[in-house]
Amino acid sequence: MPQHFADAPRAGGTPVAQAVRGARLRRGFTLLEVLVTVALIGLLAGVAVAGSVALLREKPATAEEVLRRAILEARRYALNRRVDVWLSFDNKTRTFHARTIEGEREVPVPLPGELQIDFLRAERTSTMLVGGDVVDTSALPYVTFYADGTCSPFRAQLRTGGPARFVTLDPWTCAPLLEAPK
16 A cells, blocks of 8 residues: 555655755765865866966077067166167177166177177168178167167167068167068
């Protein structure tokens, strides 16, 4: 005979009712759930550490980045100290020279391999073909960064073993000008 709900024993209840009541009372995690969670956290931490090490690793700078940093520093110094800064590059010693009325500072360039930086007039005046590369020969001894944040109009010629690359700067902002696509 089937048992009616009213006839069910009150103390323990049916097995289904006992399971539901037991699930409500159990509020912890199983050992398997804890181990899986710890393993996932460890995996994510490993990926995060490996990614941050790759980001923090010092990558070698390019000649363009070195030139950009030197220009930014010279302009910043001229603006902050309200003095003119004359910047030159010595290709033999691979050193930037920044002179002001206050003194002179030398900054060596720690780039591996060949490096030559020449400051040129803004307009192309005289070029020649050297070893299959077009090279500008109208080099300036230095470029000037003025106290008002402007600079003398110039281009920079960068050679690092391959063909010469040119960077033209805006004299009002001292920022590199974008070139039209070829």
